[in-house]
Amino acid sequence: MTGAGRAEAEGAAEQPLAGGRATRGVVRVGDTVRRPPRDNAAFARALLRHLERAAPGLAPAFLGQDAQGRDMLGWIAGDVEPSLRDYGDAAVIAAARLLRRLHDATRGTALAGESEVACHFDCGPYNAIFRDGLPVAWIDFDMAAPGRAIDDLAYLVWMWSISSQANRAPLAAQCRQAALAARHYGVAPAERAGLVAAIIGRIDGNIRYWEAALRDLRRVAVSEEKARAMLRWSHEERAHMLRHKAAFAAALDAG
Ligand SMILES: Nc1ncnc2c1ncn2[C@@H]1O[C@H](COP(=O)(O)OP(=O)(O)O)[C@@H](O)[C@H]1O
Ligand SMILES: [Mg+2]
Known part of the structure; x- marks a missing residue:
């Protein structure tokens, strides 16, 4: 496969995740979320690593960074509601x-x-x-x-x-x-x-x-x-x- 072909194949596997308000380019790739790191990335990564041990399931696992420097997080199945409403x-x-x-x-x-x-x-x-x-x-x-x-x-x-x-x-x-x-x-x-x-x-x-x-x-x-x-x-x-x-x-x- 050519470089461009490979990129296209990888691109096809990337599913944009809407609903956020602050971070551009959050995508899902298989069982992971790829997220461009923000200013606070070092603290957030340390916190996610800690929570994986101290409160399993409470937050996504931090899985390192991909070749593009994006943070890789564990995908958590479920729904996210982007806008505010009354809750029970x-x-x-x-x-x-x-x-x-x-x-x-x-x-x-x-x-x-x-x-x-x-x-x-x-x-x-x-x-x-x-x-x-x-x-x-x-x-x-x-x-x-x-x-x-x-x-x-x-x-x-x-x-x-x-x-x-x-x-x-x-x-x-x-x-x-x-x-x-x-x-x-x-x-x-x-x-x-x-x-x-x-x-x-x-x-x-x-x-x-x-x-x-x-x-x-x-x-x-x-x-x-x-x-x-x-x-x-x-x-x-x-x-x-x-x-x-x-x-x-x-x-x-x-x-
Ligand atoms: N670990 C995850 N598991 C499942 N969905 C996720 C995960 N991380 C992000 N998402 C989805 O991606 C959207 C945007 O991600 P988020 O981290 O909230 O970015 P923003 O900083 O733009 O608010 C979320 O609303 C959610 O639908
Ligand atoms: Mg958000």
């Missing part, structure tokens, strides 16, 4: 427990550094693999870093249970589910009060992320229009949390 209680509880497993597997290890745990820091449903409607594994560790467990949980609660959008669950249901997530994660009562502030902090982080993306669109895998929409949405989310801060705090406090 069972999915939210499973997500909270899945995050707790990540934190428990990294607490006190070198990966947590001086911090409490290694955080995923992007633990939305769009970075979870679902089977039978429930999240069973995390993918996409580009944002992972040492941090406070509550900040990671805050992001999870926001992504899975809270929304400013009119077509989403009513406020009372959001409050109830936020408390459910905190309970099943196992937040200590004394820490529950900090969760609302942590959620607002994570929304602020998101606003900074999309502002930076708009200054340099090479950072993301979406159009300028989509990045602007993401920034607008982040501001709406912030306003929603500020408006209903007391209601969320009361629900979390009641447990």
Whole structure:
């Protein structure tokens, strides 16, 4: 086979994976995912290697790099939902427990550094693999870093249970589910009060992320229009949390 023919044959075996927002060129090749490494690759690889031993099945295996320098990850069978929607209680509880497993597997290890745990820091449903409607594994560790467990949980609660959008669950249901997530994660009562502030902090982080993306669109895998929409949405989310801060705090406090 000629070089070009071989490349074509290899190309044919590469199946583009849509659904991500940040990384261009993620493809599936057989039982592997090939992913151009991002700035955080060294930490993400070390974390995946650790999780393979400490929490099997929780995240893809890191299998090294291919001839093109792309990270090779184990393919995890299941579904990924690219956009946000309301989830049932069972999915939210499973997500909270899945995050707790990540934190428990990294607490006190070198990966947590001086911090409490290694955080995923992007633990939305769009970075979870679902089977039978429930999240069973995390993918996409580009944002992972040492941090406070509550900040990671805050992001999870926001992504899975809270929304400013009119077509989403009513406020009372959001409050109830936020408390459910905190309970099943196992937040200590004394820490529950900090969760609302942590959620607002994570929304602020998101606003900074999309502002930076708009200054340099090479950072993301979406159009300028989509990045602007993401920034607008982040501001709406912030306003929603500020408006209903007391209601969320009361629900979390009641447990
Ligand atoms: N290990 C994996 N197993 C199965 N699917 C994966 C895996 N890694 C990525 N994917 C799929 O590829 C898509 C994009 O990958 P992701 O790592 O989330 O990139 P991005 O940084 O763009 O969000 C995901 O939405 C998912 O559908
Ligand atoms: Mg992703």
